Amino acid sequence: MRRTTRIGLGAALALSISAAAAFADTIKIAFIDPLSGPFAATGEQGLAQYRFAAEELVNRKGGVLGGKMFEIVPFDNKISPKESLIQLQVAIDQGIRFIAQGNSSGVANALTDAINKHNRRNPDNRVLFLNYSAVDPALTNDKCNFWHFRFDANADIKMDALTDIIQQDESIKKVYIIGQDYSFGKAVAAAAVRFLNEKRPDIEIVGNELHPIGKVKDFTPYARKIVASGADAVITGNWGSDMLNLGRAILDNGFTGPIYTYYAAADGITAAFGEAGDGSLKLVGEGQLNPPVSARADAYVTAFKKKYPNKDIGQPRIANVIEMLARAIEKAGSDTDIVAIAKALEGMEHDALFGGKVYMRPQDHQAIQDVHVLAHTNDGITHDFDNSGYGLKVEKTVRMAGMDSPTTCRMKRP
Amino acid sequence: MELVLVNLIDGLVTGLLLFMLSAGLTLIFSMMGVLNFAHASFYMLGAYFAYQISVYMGFWMGLLIAPPLVGVLGALVERYGLRKVHQYGHVPELIFTFGLALLIEEVVQFVWGRDTMPYDIPEILRFTAFSISGYAIPAYKIFMIFTSVAIFVVLLWVLTRTRVGMIIQAALSHPQTVEALGHNVPLVFMGVFGVGTALAGVAGVIAGPVLSTFPGMAVVLGSIVFVTIVIGGLGSLWGALVASLLIGWLTTFAKAYNIRAADILTSLGLTPPANVEESIWRDIWTVTSPQIADILPYILMVLILVFRPHGLFGKRDA
Incomplete structure (x- = not known):
């Protein structure tokens, strides 16, 4: 023994x-x-x-x-x-x-x-x-350091790209901004107001509102206000169930314009929006899954889905x-x-595997890349999310978004 | 003006949904003296069961099958859990239901995962019932209103007009006498617990598609249900109804109108501090009603407890 x-x-x-x-x-x-x-x-x-x-x-x-x-x-x-x-x-x-x-x-x-x-x-x-x-902008501005590299576009760059797209859309005259009541929600709202005032002073911001994070049961009253304000578009940085419930309430109560979001995809959200979000729900982000940019990217996603059938390439x-x-x-x-x-x-x-170039800007270690406005749809989707048939398709692209965006970073190098 | 009417309807829907949850809870409390912390978890189970059934047999079968399923589960919990713990007093009962709530949440996450379920409104109800000067009222909301009103009427009828109801009411106040008359009081208790949880199940089935079906849905509603029955008066069905509607309208109107604290304070004759952003009173002066809408019911509860401790319609102290 x-x-x-x-x-x-x-x-x-x-x-x-x-x-x-x-x-x-x-x-x-x-x-x-x-x-x-x-x-x-x-x-x-x-x-x-x-x-x-x-x-x-x-x-x-x-x-x-x-x-x-x-x-x-x-x-x-x-x-x-x-x-x-x-x-x-x-x-x-x-x-x-x-x-x-x-x-x-x-x-x-x-x-x-x-x-x-x-x-x-x-x-x-x-x-x-x-x-x-x-994506807090501070990480590559006041709080930057030599050891930190950010591969996602920060909140300001995304908003910059998004407002570039809104700038070209003459049908948008009124915008409603709504977000969760904490630092990120406030940062999104502040950036939206700043960029819209710069690029399209004629756009009226008909609502700028924060709601308690993770506490709202029913977003219907907010949706009513948005419809009542006559807004042509909604901008929100919401994520998780706050994103889903806000989006559904807005759509259920008769809003038909675009809803511009940061995080309305994958983790069950795409499947839950389904048909209701088609035509309205937009997402600003990097990485192009649909249509696939190359045979290599296509094969990559297919192989991923084979190995992890219940997961998605949500972060290309x-x-x-x-x-x-x-x-x-x-x-x-x-x-x-x-x-x-x-x-x-x-x-x-x-x-980049999913299209375009990535440039790691030396002065602040912020990756500069193509930022897309993606549409939630089931039309022409090769790689869906949540196995729902719905996914994100590239609608418009801002090449190398934020290339010349200012930074307050004073980096100390070893 | 039209917006007021629309908000009244929206508030009514929220209130009636809350009522279906609090009706079961208050019924269970009045009968057994147990505050069931797991009540909202049965609501969540209702939504998940209905989603699973709807995948195979459609929404309507889910509405038909899920609530009895939840009710049976609730009855089993009473028979083999609560009844065993009952002899040790109220505190162990509270702890038991609290633990049950945590357990159900974990089980739901284990079985269905952490993602939101794609549980959706049935095709046939996916249209706009009518519009009030441009504000769409979805047909599903009307369906929700009718379902909850029907349940309230049936419940009231059973409790006040039938033999079973009379036995239940008698067992509320004089359980020993009822038992001496040859009725099986433990069975009545089990039945009431089952029906109460089944009601929560119905609420879950019809709320799941609009408030979304995810593992946090019980937590979001859990505390507000207790607030409702405290405001309405513990054990009172009418109280539960009135309190639910009150909370529904209160939160809806607070969210729908941007009432600023600054306006109220200045109308009271106060002058704002010279530099609001720097002042220590900043939070009080800059708050708006949508920001605090969801805590207004809690403030109302505190006021009720101070000025009318047995609630609006209750007969005993909370």
Whole structure:
């Protein structure tokens, strides 16, 4: 009995050592996002897309630096900034050098400060922050630092692109702005007012309203007000069930104009809108799924759906994160020299898998890319969301949106 | 003026929906003295069951089958859960129902996932019933109004005009006597709990398509249901109706009109501070009614508890 235990223990030890040896050749990327609680669905979606991108875009091609594979290591932050800092420390202690995070700008703000401090104190053990979704403009303005790279267009750039489109639409004379009562909702409203006043002073903002976040049961009274105001278009930064319920209430109560949104897709929202949203629901964002930009992109999504039938490529930029990181590591010739990798990422131009170019602007580390206005429809959809037949189709495109947008970033370089 | 009428209808729909939930809760409370924290969870189960049934057999079968299913589940909970806990007093009962609410939420997430379900209004009701000077009233809202009114009438009739109703009412105040007369009081309790949860199930079935079916739907309505029955008076069906309508209209009108606190305060003779944005009173001076619409019922509840502790129609203290 004792002997077998010892043999078993020995075998387990040997196995774990060989496993560690196998892992030694991987480049680990810590994925710090909510994997439990109310936002777990969003986190799980992101994790699946990262795992697939690493496998398909890097590992299958033989890895980087002559055979090193990418490995995504998930850490659950329960969308809390405090928890994220603990998970960051755990990741750093495990020797992970690359941190990917996206959900909630509150978390991103905490992480970027912590990483900046850590890198200053531990020059031999620096880490890189790959922000793929947190869109608070401050992260690439007042709070920018050398270690933070944002791959999504920030809230201001998106609004800039959206108002470019509205500018060309002469039929829009009145706009209603409504959002959740917190920092992001307020930032969207402020940007909308600013850009509309600049570009189309003739447009009347007939409503600018905030509602409690996650507390409203029935949006009907808001919808009545929007209809009563005679608005031609609605702009909202709402997400989650607030997005769905607001959108449905507006459509149910007879509004027929466009509803411009940031987050009205995937995670069940596309399926729930279904036919009702067709023709009205628009989304501003990067990445083109429909029509597919290339056979390669088409095959990528098809392969993803085969592996994860119940998930969607809701964040096409994740492919850019992985590909650009791989290129930067190759160019730096090292997976530990974070300064060299960051310098390689700065100013990088990249042909995105889902169309267009991505340019990592050196002065503030904000990715500049094509921003589309996408329409919720079932017409001409190759890759739908939520297996519903409905998906997002590119309607209009602003090439390299926000290329010359100002930044207050004063970056300190090592 | 037309907008007032439209808002009255919208508020009526919200109120009646709330009534279907609070009717069951207040019925259960008056009978068993139990505040059922899991009541809104049965409402959620109603919506999810109906969605699952509607996938295979359509909306109407869902409306027909889901509520009895929820009712049976509620009866089983009473028979094999609450009744066992009852002997230990009220606090264990409260804790039991509270735990049940958490359990149901987790089970729902486990079975159906965290995404919103594509549970939709049936094709046949997807049209505009009528318009009041440009404001569309969807047919589904009219359907909701008629369903809830029908349920209220049937419930009132059963409770006041039938033998069963008389036994239930007697069991409310004199359970020992009723038992001595040869009636099975525990069975009556189980039945009332089942019917109460089934009512919550109906509310879930018809509210699911408009308020969306997602794992947080019970939490969103959970607390407001308790507020309703406290305002209406614990145990009173009429109270539940009046309070539900009151809350429905109160929140709807508060959201529909931008009443600013500054206007009210100045009309009271107060002058705004010189620089509102910098002042410590900023939050009070800049608040608007839509921002606080959903907490108005709670303020109303506090006022009721202070000035009329047994509620509008209640017979005993809350």
